Amino acid sequence: MTKRIFKNTMLIVVLVVILCGVFILGVVYDYYNKELSEGMMSEAKYISKGVEAEGIDYLENLGKTDARVTWVDVDGTVLFDNQADITTMDNHKDREEIKEALTSSAGSSTRYSNTISAKTIYHAVRLSDGTVIRLAHIQASVLRIVLGVLHPMVVIIVFALVLSAFLTARLTRQIIEPLESIDLEHPEEAKVYDEMSPFIRKIIKQNEQIKEAMEEQKSQRKEFELITENMQEGFIVVDKEARILSYNSSVLKLFDMDMDVSGKNVLTLNRTEEFSQGIIDALKGSHNEQILQVGDRFYSIYINPVITEEKVAGAIIIVTDVTETEEREKLRREFTANVSHELKTPLTSISGTAEIIKNGIVATEDIPKFAGNIYSEAQRLVSLVEDIIKLSQLDEEKNIPSKEPVDLYHMSLEVAEQLRKVAVKKNVTIEVEGKSTVVDGVRPVITEMIYNLCDNAVKYNKETGSVIIKVGENQNGKIVSVKDNGIGIPKDQQDRIFERFYRVDKSHSKEIGGTGLGLSIVKHGAKLHNATIDMDSELGKGTQISVKFPC
Numbered sequence: 001m002t003k004r005i006f007k008n009t010m011l012i013v014v015l016v017v018i019l020c021g022v023f024i025l026g027v028v029y030d031y032y033n034k035e036l037s038e039g040m041m042s043e044a045k046y047i048s049k050g051v052e053a054e055g056i057d058y059l060e061n062l063g064k065t066d067a068r069v070t071w072v073d074v075d076g077t078v079l080f081d082n083q084a085d086i087t088t089m090d091n092h093k094d095r096e097e098i099k100e101a102l103t104s105s106a107g108s109s110t111r112y113s114n115t116i117s118a119k120t121i122y123h124a125v126r127l128s129d130g131t132v133i134r135l136a137h138i139q140a141s142v143l144r145i146v147l148g149v150l151h152p153m154v155v156i157i158v159f160a161l162v163l164s165a166f167l168t169a170r171l172t173r174q175i176i177e178p179l180e181s182i183d184l185e186h187p188e189e190a191k192v193y194d195e196m197s198p199f200i201r202k203i204i205k206q207n208e209q210i211k212e213a214m215e216e217q218k219s220q221r222k223e224f225e226l227i228t229e230n231m232q233e234g235f236i237v238v239d240k241e242a243r244i245l246s247y248n249s250s251v252l253k254l255f256d257m258d259m260d261v262s263g264k265n266v267l268t269l270n271r272t273e274e275f276s277q278g279i280i281d282a283l284k285g286s287h288n289e290q291i292l293q294v295g296d297r298f299y300s301i302y303i304n305p306v307i308t309e310e311k312v313a314g315a316i317i318i319v320t321d322v323t324e325t326e327e328r329e330k331l332r333r334e335f336t337a338n339v340s341h342e343l344k345t346p347l348t349s350i351s352g353t354a355e356i357i358k359n360g361i362v363a364t365e366d367i368p369k370f371a372g373n374i375y376s377e378a379q380r381l382v383s384l385v386e387d388i389i390k391l392s393q394l395d396e397e398k399n400i401p402s403k404e405p406v407d408l409y410h411m412s413l414e415v416a417e418q419l420r421k422v423a424v425k426k427n428v429t430i431e432v433e434g435k436s437t438v439v440d441g442v443r444p445v446i447t448e449m450i451y452n453l454c455d456n457a458v459k460y461n462k463e464t465g466s467v468i469i470k471v472g473e474n475q476n477g478k479i480v481s482v483k484d485n486g487i488g489i490p491k492d493q494q495d496r497i498f499e500r501f502y503r504v505d506k507s508h509s510k511e512i513g514g515t516g517l518g519l520s521i522v523k524h525g526a527k528l529h530n531a532t533i534d535m536d537s538e539l540g541k542g543t544q545i546s547v548k549f550p551c
Contacts, residue, residue, distance in 0.1 A: 005172045013164040017157055033121070037108065040123040040135045043067060044106075048125045048133045056080055068136040072098055072124075079131070092134075097124040101132045234299075234319030238266045240312060242279055254299060254319050266317070270294065278303045282315040291322065298326040350374050406446050408437045408480045408549075409471040415450045416469060419458055428461045430454070434471030437478050439549045441529050449525040452518035453482040453545055460543075461486035473551075477531075481546035489537040498523040498533075522547070 047069060050058040059071060059080050071080040076093025078086045092098050100107025101124035108123045124134040234251035238244055244261050252258065255269045267276055270292065278288040282303040292299045302318040353370050356362050362370055409432070416430045423430050439446070450469070457467040461484050468483045489497060498519045522545075526533050530550055537543035 005175060006168055009168040009172065010165060013161070013168065017160055017164075021153065021157070036121060036137060037123065040067060040121065040137055041106070041108075041125075044123050044125040044133055044135045047135070048127050051131075051133055052127055052129075066137065068120075070134045070136065072132045072134060074102070074130040095122070095124075095134075097122040097134060098132055100124070101126045101134075102130075232321070234317070236266060236269075236317040236319070237306075237314060238279070238317065239314040240283060242266050242283065242315075244268075245314065251319060254297075254321055255294065275301065279315065279317075282317075283312055285312050291326070296323075297321060298323045350378060403440050403442055405438050406441045406443050408439060408446070408450075408478065409434050410436065411443075411447055412450055412469045412471055412480060415447065415454050418451070419454055422455075423458050423467065426458060426461065426465075427463050428458050428465045428467060430458070430467045430469070432469045432471070434469075437471050437473050437480075439478050439529070441549070442525075445525045445528060449522045449547060450480060450482070452522050453547075456518055457482050457484035457486065457543070460484070465542075475551075477548040477550050479546055479548045481544055483542065483544035485542035488539040488541050489535075489543055490539050494535060494537060497535075 043065075047059075047062070050062075051071065056071070056079070059069060059082070062069065062082065065082070068081070068083045070078060070082075070092070072092045072095075073079050076091040076095075076098065078089045078092055080086065081089060096109040096111070097107040100109075104126075106123070106125050108121070110119070110121050112119050120136045120138055122134060122136050124132050126132050231248060231250055234254045235246075235248045236244060236251055237246040242265050244264055244266055247261065251269065252261070257269065261268055266279060269275075272292065274290055275292055278290055278301060281288045282305045285305050285307065287305070288301075288303040290301045292301050298321070300320040300322045302320075304316050304318075305312050306314045306316060353374050357367065357370055412432045412434075416432050419430060454467060454469065461467065465485050470479075470481045470483070472479055523533065525531075526547055532548050534546045534548065535543065
């Protein structure tokens with residue numbers, strides 16, 4: 001801006017200097033001609049007096065003069081000329097200045113002279129005898145005047161330009177300095193000339209508008225970040241080059257990363273072919289959904305294109321951890337397959353036995369034995385269906401009775417009494433230790449949990465074994481534990497014993513009995529009561545399973 005002001009100001013100065021020079025030359029030229037005319041008039045009068053007094057001798061003795069002196073007779077004949085041969089000169093009676101002098105006392109004219117080949121100023125004076133004295137002087141051209149004053153003019157112009165440049169530079173600084181000193185954050189504090197006041201007011205108003213827009217944008221960004229940061233789902237925004245513009249912290253957690261990925265290619269998060277193809281499709285304008293497995297986790301990926309003015313400007317990616325859903329689906333499929341198998345086994349046995357009886361192959365004395373087999377398999381089937389129904393209710397938390405105070409100690413005594421006969425048959429002792437401990441829970445569910453723990457402790461025990469039920473509480477919660485000194489559980493199978501239909505000893509599952517759903521019911525019952533399960537087992541030495549209810 002400073003250069004522009006200086007340049008424009010200097011251009012104006014140069015133009016003014018040129019115009020002034022031209023104007024001055026015009027004035028000088030006019031003044032020169034005027035002075036020349038007046039001088040010639042005075043000189044012509046002076047010479048005319050001399051001619052009247054001395055005649056032609058005066059002219060011949062006139063000496064050196066810048067003017068051309070011509071004496072013309074009344075009839076126009078040239079009597080004398082100090083610069084030309086009078087014998088070769090034309091009659092001058094028709095000359096304008098001569099005619100004017102003859103009719104009046106004096107005459108003047110300006111024209112091109114063929115005699116001296118120059119533009120000439122003429123001034124004529126009539127003498128008392130009627131003759132005319134005429135003075136002629138070459139009119140100076142503008143160029144001649146310019147050349148005459150060129151040196152002083154150049155000096156003056158250069159001085160004027162240098163002075164103008166200095167003053168212009170100083171003036172420019174004075175103009176710019178208030179502008180440069182304006183604090184755009186606080187323009188109202190600036191000390192400027194009055195003409196700048198409207199400009200300052202505009203800046204102040206614009207600052208207010210910008211501040212409001214920034215505050216609004218900041219508020220919207222804060223809200224957006226608050227929403228996205230509190231999302232469990234991962235959120236990513238990428239541009240058309242697949243560079244990450246925005247993301248939330250959940251993305252880093254889901255993809256197990258601990259670095260800033262802003263500006264990086266989205267494939268930094270995952271380089272699988274499926275994910276890469278999904279990004280490519282989205283940036284071409286297509287919606288994409290996929291289930292992506294990363295390690296032992298499963299993620300649902302939704303990739304949607306962002307279209308602006310009918311062009312794809314980028315994509316939005318939503319990542320949801322669906323590992324639990326996938327695992328549930330896997331468990332559901334396994335459960336369905338296991339249920340089908342477990343139901344098919346007793347049904348096949350019942351069907352086969354019934355078919356033998358129907359065909360009369362069985363002897364009369366063996367019918368009770370076969371009927372007993374049908375009954376036991378039917379009872380097994382009933383138990384299986386009941387356990388499946390219980391699990392289904394616990395899964396969906398439907399048809400669950402309301403909670404009430406339940407004494408874990410008295411309930412353990414009841415369960416021990418129910419299993420006493422079964423334990424005696426296997427020569428296993430059952431003892432209950434502890435004191436009255438009350439929890440707020442669903443009575444049938446807690447009963448089923450303790451029963452299944454004790455039932456397993458008896459079934460998977462050894463001859464002359466023991467089962468000890470302990471009930472008590474501490475600062476962390478209220479605990480019921482069942483300990484046996486039976487076969488124990490191998491370390492590599494301890495994480496799976498709470499799975500549905502899972503059995504540690506599959507080869508003797510039929511002899512031992514049960515549905516394989518007991519510990520699954522314990523697990524889901526604990527979940528219903530926000531309880532935790534701890535297990536301590538060693539192969540050949542026994543197992544202890546504890547259920548801890550929160551205070």
